[in-house]
Amino acid sequence: MAQKTRRPLVSSRTKLLSESVIREMTRMADKYGALNLAQGFPDFAAPANIKAAAVKAIEEDYNQYAVTWGSPNLRSAICEKAAWFNGIRAEPDKNVTVTCGSTEAMMASVIALAEPGDEVIMFEPAYENYRPSTILAGATPVPVPLGQGFEIEEEPLKKAFGAQTKLIVVNTPHNPSGRVTTEAEMRLVADLCQDYGAIAITDEIYEHILYGGRKHISLATVGDMADRTVTISGVSKTYTATGWRIGYTIAEATLTGAIRKVHDYMTVCAPAPLQEAAAFALRLPRSFYTDLQRSYQKKRDFIVKGLKGIGFEFYDPEGAYYVLADFQNLSRTSDKDFSVAMTKDCKVAVVPGSSFYSDGRKGRTQVRFSYSKKESTLRKAVSMMEAYFASRRP
Numbered sequence: 001m002a003q004k005t006r007r008p009l010v011s012s013r014t015k016l017l018s019e020s021v022i023r024e025m026t027r028m029a030d031k032y033g034a035l036n037l038a039q040g041f042p043d044f045a046a047p048a049n050i051k052a053a054a055v056k057a058i059e060e061d062y063n064q065y066a067v068t069w070g071s072p073n074l075r076s077a078i079c080e081k082a083a084w085f086n087g088i089r090a091e092p093d094k095n096v097t098v099t100c101g102s103t104e105a106m107m108a109s110v111i112a113l114a115e116p117g118d119e120v121i122m123f124e125p126a127y128e129n130y131r132p133s134t135i136l137a138g139a140t141p142v143p144v145p146l147g148q149g150f151e152i153e154e155e156p157l158k159k160a161f162g163a164q165t166k167l168i169v170v171n172t173p174h175n176p177s178g179r180v181t182t183e184a185e186m187r188l189v190a191d192l193c194q195d196y197g198a199i200a201i202t203d204e205i206y207e208h209i210l211y212g213g214r215k216h217i218s219l220a221t222v223g224d225m226a227d228r229t230v231t232i233s234g235v236s237k238t239y240t241a242t243g244w245r246i247g248y249t250i251a252e253a254t255l256t257g258a259i260r261k262v263h264d265y266m267t268v269c270a271p272a273p274l275q276e277a278a279a280f281a282l283r284l285p286r287s288f289y290t291d292l293q294r295s296y297q298k299k300r301d302f303i304v305k306g307l308k309g310i311g312f313e314f315y316d317p318e319g320a321y322y323v324l325a326d327f328q329n330l331s332r333t334s335d336k337d338f339s340v341a342m343t344k345d346c347k348v349a350v351v352p353g354s355s356f357y358s359d360g361r362k363g364r365t366q367v368r369f370s371y372s373k374k375e376s377t378l379r380k381a382v383s384m385m386e387a388y389f390a391s392r393r394p
């Protein structure tokens with residue numbers, strides 16, 4: 001008779017992953033009826049013309065599988081936008097892969113380019129999906145701390161690079177700090193990638209959300225990085241369409257070939273009608289982006305003033321739509337307890353700071369606010385926090 005073997009029910013890889021704290025906070029916000037300043041999605045409508053383009057695409061019957069690496073129309077629109085905005089030269093057939101959000105773009109890129117034994121450098125604090133992508137690829141995450149003002153520092157980065165370094169992930173504008181990487185920092189990364197033969201994956205999903213006249217720099221345009229960079233972006237943040245799940249990679253042809261294989265077997269294609277609508281969105285006139293920046297600048301200025309008035313301390317965001325705030329002036333509890341109390345009692349949900357670090361002892365005096373919300377939501381949130389913290393003052 002066959003011997004029964006005791007085999008684990010689930011793979012050991014999944015044990016290294018934890019559930020997304022950001023989405024857990026969203027569930028908690030829903031449970032307690034709190035305003036959700038935790039997850040980075042807008043509570044305002046997507047632009048009417050973009051929605052109309054999606055409806056039109058469905059009516060015109062773009063309802064079957066798209067070409068696996070992206071509809072020709074969207075890949076052309078991505079190349080046009082990459083040329084005028086990023087300064088990247090790309091060809092639709094050779095260099096572009098359309099994915100299910102930049103989340104899949106990151107996952108497909110890391111799986112396509114890294115393997116067991118390889119190291120993937122990522123800066124911390126970090127958006128939460130770089131580490132899981134690395135673990136699922138069987139590679140090893142190597143966290144490198146950012147400096148006090150969330151800048152890339154030369155010494156720790158040089159120390160992290162080595163013979164096993166395959167990839168480095170760079171995210172600018174940065175979630176959760178809102179910092180924008182400078183050209184000097186980009187040069188440092190570029191030099192080290194050249195020296196060690198490493199490839200950079202850039203997460204540029206907030207490329208159009210910048211404050212105080214700052215300019216976005218794509219790492220692919222720095223030095224000789226064009227052939228050693230996978231540039232990732234998508235429509236979620238710029239076009240208020242996080243639910244569409246349209247992202248993309250731009251990379252040199254061999255890298256793109258590998259990414260396309262992983263993408264094909266992972267998801268086949270991103271939603272076909274929404275790809276056509278995304279092509280329309282990417283071709284909007286430049287004034288769209290000026291208006292977007294103006295609208296986010298107002299939200300940023302309001303939340304920065306409001307949170308400082310309450311007693312939070314933080315680095316003023318230069319881009320993206322987050323504030324990573326220190327709450328020690330207001331409470332001595334842990335970030336997790338503080339976040340739960342904020343959600344349950346103050347009715348404003350936030351994300352505990354430690355969730356942006358692999359070492360859970362870090363970020364314990366911080367919480368992250370997302371301000372991609374209507375001005376009325378932000379006003380309500382600030383006045384609820386003012387009342388809550390005033391009532392707790394001795």
Ligand code: PLP
Pocket residue numbers: 040100101102103104127171174175203205233234235236242245246247
């Ligand atoms: N990258 C960063 C830095 C993010 O903050 C987010 C979402 O919050 C994503 C990627 C996910 O983007 P997408 O909706 O394109 O998957």
